[in-house]
Amino acid sequence: MPELPEVEVVRLRLRSVVVNRRIAEIQTARANYAFLTAPARLRSKLQGRRIMEIERQGKYLLFLLDDHSRLLVHLGMTGQLFTSHAVSPRLYNKQSRAGLAHTPAQVFVPDKHTHLSISFSDRGEQLHFRDTRKFGKLLWLAEGRSDPRLERLGVDALSITPEHLGISSKRRRIAIKSLLLDQSVLAGVGNIYADEALYQARLLPQRAAASLRPEETRVLARTVRKVLRRAIRLGGSSIDDYVQPDGSDGQFQNTFTVYGREGEPCHCCRGPIVRVVIGQRSSHFCPSCQK
DNA sequence: ATCGTTGCCTGAGGGC
DNA sequence: TGCCCTCAGGCAACGA
Incomplete structure (x- = not known):
């Protein structure tokens, strides 16, 4: 369960992967996720934006974009952020693992728990967001806007x-x-x-x-x-x-x-x-x- | 103001 | 084998 250390490690490691890259495409394959910002809006707001920095407040991650808007991410209980080259049995449930055992994937294959995938204009590694229990949160914040979730933090x-x-x-x-x-x-x-x-x-x-x-x-x-x-x-x-x-x-x-x-x-x-x-x-x- | 409870959600694991 | 139950817990919302 991601707490401050896990969120901070994700931030530090992800920074070198995504900062200065331009978002080309947002995939939100399944609409069964409790997006705080609707998938269509998320796509229109994020596509074409460059990621400038990733910040952390408590267990929240903030992706700072070149138009000064921000993407707020909470991993909840089971949220995962990882790149398309990541390989781990933890990225699949037991059922999928059994199928993959014979042909280990070289690139992550989005499954039913993968709610958001980001492709970049350089066509390099993608960024995936996966969350089996769906306690995670994704919220787009316009320039200068905050959210009670952040304001309440000690x-x-x-x-x-x-x-x-x-x-x-x-x-x-x-x-x-x-x-x-x-x-x-x-x-x-x-x-x-x-x-x-x-x-x-x-x-x-x-x-x-x-x-x-x-x-x-x-x-x-x-x-x-x-x-x-x-x-x-x-x-x-x-x-x-x-x-x-x-x-x-x-x-x-x-x-x-x-x-x-x-x-x-x-x-x-x-x-x-x-x-x-x-x-x-x-x-x-x-x-x-x-x- | 403070505190406790409930619901959200899915997979793993135990009992039978 | 399969079904049912319980458990894990971050957070918002609600009631006392």
Whole structure:
């Protein structure tokens, strides 16, 4: 599930592929996708435009175009952005994989989950957007226009400070885990990195946000940044669908300390990692190392 | 204002 | 083999 590190890795890797290229053709083969901007409008607004830069705000990507309009992209749960040379079983469902096993494709073949494909005027590699669960979002923004989705975002999690986290925790009775997931407080943290950061900070996820002492807030802010930076360095976490734009896996999942490790030994005390549900999300922690 | 719940969506995996 | 069920979860919308 793409969180800040995955989105940032996609941004960094995609930048060198698409920046300065001119969009020749937009293919939106299937109309069963919840486009926030209708496919026909998307085509007319994007065709002929040059991509100048890709920016990120929280888990949102913004493609800046030469006419100062922007394409807003959210990957949701299963959104994938990758080039036509990308090869990975993660780019196909199990059924398609079985068929491809005999004749591995050299170029990505759009399937029923591929909702948008971009061809460039230089006829080089295409860019594909694929999203099986359709929680992703595509929105075209005219010059100078924003969107409530962006306006609502809190400070980017990569630059969270103890002061901001402290202020945001005041009088909040929700679990600290839920606060970390609140995109209007800090933007970019999802379930995986919330659990990992809380473990590194040695804080129980169910602790009330307001109960954190200043020192704990300080450690948590630092730990959030540290975990995210490390995940970016390792290319993000590939569990189900996430791949880097070239089709390769991220590697951070190999260094998980708690996420998805229910019943397995804590790296520190060897006791079993516990899973509970907090705010409808599964949360993993070590009951003896985290306080 | 704050908090909790629901619906959106599909594929994988388990039980029978 | 196949059917049914549950689970995964980011986010908007809604109700309390």
